Amino acid sequence: MSLKDKTQSLFAEKFGYPATHVIQAPGRVNLIGEHTDYNDGFVLPCAIDYQTVISCAKRDDRKVRVIAADYDNEIDEFSLDAPIVTHESQQWANYVRGVVKHLQKRDKNFGGADLTIGGNVPQGAGLSSSASLEVAVGTVFQQLYHLPLDGAQIALNGQEAENQFVGCNCGIMDQLISALGKKDHALLIDCRSLGTKAVPLPKGAAVVIVNSNFKRTLVGSEYNTRREQCETGARFFQQPALRDVSLEEFNKVAHELDPVVTKRVRHILTENARTVEAASALAKGDLKRMGELMAESHASMRDDFEITVPQIDTLVEIVKATIGDKGGVRMTGGGFGGCIVALMPEELVPAVQDAVAKQYEARTGIKETFYVCKASQGAGQC
Incomplete structure (x- = not known):
């Protein structure tokens, strides 16, 4: 049964x-x-064809009732006329409550609703199941009540809910791509201006995600440490953010910086340059160059940002040995476990799946999870 049918019934x-x-x-x-x-x-x-789906309808009062299909049909109910506070036992409900609370700050012109929620975005895999839920809930109220909010505003609202209500620090990328994704395209996002540019994926290219299933333990504390190190680097250059520092400027004075901060800054500066070049390579259908840039990105995350683990490096090695220069592979996400992403011609997918199945568990003792995805459309009616 599809998610649409499941949530409707x-x-x-x-x-x-x-x-x-x-x-x-x-x-x-x-x-x-x-x-x-x-x-x-x-x-x-790019947005992927795993999603959160919500069946919904307006109510003629100020009550919001929510049922979570994936949590044994647990129910949450709250009023728009009372202060919205966190739910102590149902964590999923806090994403819904947070989005609604922050929507009220943007536009009070909406009333109650009934919602049933289902999803198939793998949780805890770094594929943004929470952002998908936040954007879906924001879009529900925008559509039901014709609120004058665009995709970027719905994304920002979701990010605020996650940062301030749920209490989890995140950038804007996850919500923005969920709201604005375009079928068969990646989106080059400028995280300062929130400007986006759709970049077509080469015809016949598959997006493959492999979850290492290595249990991440350091991700929260180390994420905050990396963030602080980047802020230290920006302060050294007397700039608001590392975005404003050029590689030339950095190379001249790198020796004056703390050695660890030097490595962190070098990753950010080179990664920004790689990302802009990658958009251009993809637009030309140049999977070979894209593969080189993804390899450089992975090496930089491993050696300069130091956020990979041996299990992830092993997965990258297995996939790269199979696809050669016909595509690219790298770790994706916050680091210390999680997933790798690979871009390759569709016809290579079976060989890659076979190589990973034969080698990864044998070398690490952990069984991977393999996803073949399509670049999909952002939030809307389905």
């Missing part, structure tokens, strides 16, 4: 009347541009 069964709208918002994978978002830099993600 659950809606009718639990609420006793049919949903009027069905909204979807996708997860995402970042092809290149890692840890550049909070440095006001560039990222190149």
Whole structure:
């Protein structure tokens, strides 16, 4: 049963009347541009065909009722007329509550709603299941009540909800690509201006994601440390962000910086340059050059930003040995585990899947999860 059918039938069964709208918002994978978002830099993600789907309808009062299909049909209910506070036992509900609370600050012209939520974005894999939920909920109220909000505003609202209500620090990329993704395209995003440029993926190219299933333990503390190191670097150059520092400027004075901060800064500066060049390579259909840039990105994350782990490096090695110069592969996401992303001609996917299945578990003792994705459309009716 599709997510649309599942959430619609659950809606009718639990609420006793049919949903009027069905909204979807996708997860995402970042092809290149890692840890550049909070440095006001560039990222190149695409939305993927794993999504959050919400069947919904307006209510004629100020109550919001939500049922989560993926959490044993747990129910959350809250009023728009009372202060919206965090739910102590249902973490999923806080993403919904946070989005609605922050929407009220943007536009008070909406009332209650009934929602049933289902999704298939893998959780905890770094594919943005939370951003997908935030953008889907924002789009529900925007569509039901014709709120004058565009995709970027819905994305910013979701980011605020995650940072301030849920209490999880994140950049804007995840919500923005979920809101604005374009079918068969990646999106070059300027994380300072929030300007976007759609970049077509080469015809016949597959987006492959492999989850290492290595349990991430350091990701929270190390993320904050990396962020602080980047801020230290920006202060050294007396700039608001590393986006404003040129490689030439950096190379002249790198020896004056703390050696660890030097490595962190070098990653951000070179990664920004790689990301802009990658958009141009993709637009020309040059998978060979894209592959070189992805390899450089992975090496920089491993050696300068120091956020990979042996299991991830092993996965990258296995995939690269199989695709050669016909595509690219790198770690994607915050680091210390999680997923790798690869871009390759569709016909190479079976060989890659076979190589990973034969070698990864044998070398690491962990079984991977393999996803073949398509670049998909951003949030909207489905």
